[in-house]
Amino acid sequence: MIKTESASCDASAIRDAQDRSKRVDLGNTVKEMVDSRKALLTEGEKLQADLKKLVLSTRSSPFAQGATTLQSETLLVQMANWRCFAGRDQDNVTLFANI
Numbered sequence: 001m002i003k004t005e006s007a008s009c010d011a012s013a014i015r016d017a018q019d020r021s022k023r024v025d026l027g028n029t030v031k032e033m034v035d036s037r038k039a040l041l042t043e044g045e046k047l048q049a050d051l052k053k054l055v056l057s058t059r060s061s062p063f064a065q066g067a068t069t070l071q072s073e074t075l076l077v078q079m080a081n082w083r084c085f086a087g088r089d090q091d092n093v094t095l096f097a098n099i
Contacts, residue, residue, distance in 0.1 A: 037085070044078065 051071055058067040 044081070047074070048078070 051074055055064075055067045055071050058064050
């Protein structure tokens with residue numbers, strides 16, 4: 001009977017250690033996701049600012065139409081990106097992939 005209790009305690013200790021390890025891994029994954037999201041948003045803001053400069057600088061040139069088209073396409077991607085972040089719905093992921 002004592003061996004059974006000891007084996008049960010050992011198995012429980014192993015499960016506890018595995019659970020702790022999984023929680024640490026989950027925490028690290030969430031931290032990585034949050035950091036990546038911050039980097040993505042920062043780069044998106046830079047892209048948006050640079051794109052605005054491009055559109056303004058090409059406004060009265062032969063490249064104005066192309067720059068405006070690029071801006072509208074970029075805004076569509078940005079909207080899909082926001083929807084994907086906000087909803088985490090598979091339909092939003094599909095929408096983002098199809099742009």
